[in-house]
Amino acid sequence: MTPQTTTPLTPDDAAQRLADGRAVLVDIREPDEFARRRARGALSRPLSTLESQGLGLPDAREVIFTCRTGMRTGANGQRLAQVCGGRAYVVEGGLDAWDAAGLPVDHNAKAPLEMMRQVQIGAGVLVLIGVVLGLLVSPLFFGLAGFVGAGLTFAGVTGFCGMARLLALAPWNRPAVA
Secondary structure (H helix, E strand, C coil), rough: CCCCEEEEEEEHHHHHHHHHHCEEECCCCCCHHHEEECCCEEEEHHHHHHHHCCCCCCCCEEEEECCCHHHHHHHHHHHHCCCCCCEEEEEECCCHHHHCCCEEEEEEECCCCCCHHHHHHHHHHHHHHHHHHHCCCCCCCCHHHHCCCCCCHHHHHHHHCHHHHHHHHHHHHHCCCH
């Protein structure tokens, strides 16, 4: 038995299948990424919950998966095809290629930056401050850069990011109260 896999589609081919009603577009990025920018009409089904929650699609149409650049869908093709249970497709180049092809994209500038970008900005600023203060004030400030580097290494090895947990508590990352 050959393993199930996905078939790549150009953004235009994917859009045509969607317009014909033959397919449904599923975005596998995390909710914070999806909230900020997404292909118009895409459904959010985060990769992190796909096996536990499934696709939950109302019918057996073709499923086209997308992410931001196509890297996640490409790396998880076998998983996506298995969850799909049938023929699965991926958008070549992901949402970035979809947008570059001039296809409709919904933007929400009020949504917070994606958590990973917030962590990258925060870590970069802390390292920069540690290095500048280490050069100008005291070499002890180089410890700040080292601490951030150790934290990033720990996050990469274990999958737990303390900085992301702290940033999630920031006021701009809390849902708006009606």
